[in-house]
Amino acid sequence: MRFQLGTAGELTVDRSLCIGSGLCVLTAGDVFGQDDDDGLVEVAVSVIDPATADDVIKAADGCPSQALRFLAS
Amino acid sequence: MSTETVPAAGTYPSPRDARCPYEPPKAYTGGPEQQPVRKMRLWNGDEAWVVAGYEEGRMLLGDPRVSARPDLPGYPHVSPALAGYRKSGLQTFNNKDNPEHNVERRMFTKWFTVKRMERLRPRIQDLVDQAVDRLVAMGSPVDLVEHFALPIPSQVIFELLNAPYRDHEIVEHETHTMLSWRSSAEESRAASQRLLDYCYGLIRERAENPRADDVLSLAISEHVTTGLCTMEQLAEGTRLLFLAGHETTANSIAMSVLALIDHPAQLAAFRDAQDPRQVALAVDELLRFATIAQAGRCRVALDDIEVGGTTIRAGEGIVVSSEAANWDPRVFERPAELRLDRPNARDHAGFGHGTHRCIGETLAEIELQIVLTTLFSRLPDLRVAVPRDQLRYKTDHTIFGLYELPVTWGDPK
Known part of the structure; x- marks a missing residue:
């Protein structure tokens, strides 16, 4: 999955790499959640509000298993 | 850039200064x-690269060219006990690489989500309140490790797995033998097998009598009967949850209590903290300052990797030290100072990094938050009851900590 972060760049989400650490939920809880069925990352919104971009980038940087990646544009 | 002929300097593991x-x-x-990054010698004469740098360790733990498999040549076996059970062929997902690792870990991921762990707060609070009541009833001095730090996380993991707590001594005893550096390879391997047999027993019982909303029952129906995992993999995973679920948190509780007693001004601020985020940050700083993981995260390079001015060759062993990373002054300014409001304490390396990052991290944090706030509000003048040089530290164990922490207090609240 890919999400545009305003003009800052793009977030890619690869659930196959997710280990369910939940760090993204603690960093950007408005954007990320964990699926009740498998505990893996889910993006709670269809469009990411650019106002949350800083937290989303922080969550991507902190993701231990690189399931979240931020690519600056 | 260094070459193949780097001499080993010193022995890994080395003890902390008491x-x-x-x-x-x-x-x-x-x-x-x-x-x-430096090359050090292990107990058996092997050599391994010991990684003390925070960024270097993080980079290696996140690198798919680095393997966690103890059966590969060059993997660093840092103690006879760890060699004993890691070489036994009984492997848990923390000693496997992807994609196998993720398939097995996912038997358990949904049970450790932030949401589920938050829902455990009231129950953990009950357990902690009862534990403090017992301390008060016993009267001081009392050993805080035996009567508080160990039973709380042990009860929590038994409840999480719906296992009968009356079996706790089996699990605690076998875990200690597996992780103590005084155990021989054979003793550690045998303890590891006994703990695995205990887990098999639980799983067989659960296969016959499945329960609703139960970790093991659903692991069986969703992961084993569907063919994703085997009963063996479930038993090994269950063993890991027991093992990592109590020993680590117990030692963190004891060391955090000691660290707070040692820093009265910080303790006063902690007691006054109203904001749960302040408490959470304080716990992160305690996990950074008093790191309990002292066996390092053992890996082997699958390819030549350049890191920290060194080339680690394919087939060479790597030991990433969380304790050293947590005191890396390039990341944590004046690391020897306990600062409960340290802005980047959340970045501590205590739970590891990469695909093997601790599955119980949120649970451990919540347990510590509840334990420390409750203990110091009920027993505000808690102090160590013996001269400091009588405290026995676990310098001979995979997990650092205290064998006993005799404490005393004045009037409870």
């Missing part, structure tokens, strides 16, 4: 250049 039980061994961090 005069400052929080500080990582200087053997990993000292030296004229404080190099972040």
Whole structure:
């Protein structure tokens, strides 16, 4: 999955790499959640509000298993 | 850039200095250049790269060219006990690479989500309140490890797995034998097998009598009967949850209590903290300052990797030291100071990094938050009941901590 972060760049989400650490939920809880069925990352919104971009980038940087990646544009 | 002929300097693991039980061994961090990666010698004569640098360790733990498999040549076996059970062929997902690792870990991921762990708060609070009541009833002095730090996380993991707590001594005893560096390879292997047999027993019982909303029952119906995992993999995973679920948190509780007692001004601020985020940050700083993981995260390079001014060759062993990373002054300014409001304490390395990052991290944090706030509000003048040089630290164990922490207090609240 890919999400545009305003003009800052793009977030890619690869659930196959997710280990369910939940760090993204603690960093950007408005954007990320964990699926009740498998505990893996889910993006709670269809469009990411650019106002949350800083937290989303922080969550991507902190993701231990690189399931979240931020690519600056 | 160094070459193949780097001599080993010092022995891994080296003990901490009992005069400052929080500080990582200087053997990993000292030296004229404080190099972040150095070659050290292991007990069996093997050599491995010991990684003390925070960024270097993080980079290696997140690198798919680095393997966690103990059956590969070059993997560093850092103690006879760890060699004993890691070489036994009984492997858990923390000693496997992807994609196998993720398939097995996912038997358990949904049970450790932030949401589920938050829902455990009231129950953990009950357990902690009862534990303090018992301390007060016993009267001081009392050993805080035996009567508080160990039973709370042990009860929590037994409840999480719906296992009968009356079996706790089996699990605690076998875990200790597996992780103690005084155990021989054979003793550790045998303890590991007995703990695995205990887990098999639980799983067989659950296969016959499945329960609703139960970790093991759903692991069986969703992961084993569907063919994703085997009963063996479930038993091994269950063993890991027991093992990592109580020993680590128990030692963190004891060391955090000691660290707070040692820093009265910080303790006063902690007691006054109203904001749960302040408490959470304080717990992160305690996990950083008093790191309990002292066996390092053992890996082997699958390819030549350049890191910290060194080339690690394919087939060479790597030991990433969380304790040294947590005191890396390039990341944590004046690391020897406990600062409960340290802005980047959340970045501590205590739970590891990469695909093997601790599955119980949120649970451990919540347990510590509840334990420390409750203990110091009920027993505000809690103090150590023996001279400091009588405290026995776990310098001979995979998990650092205290064998006993005799404490005393005045009037409880």
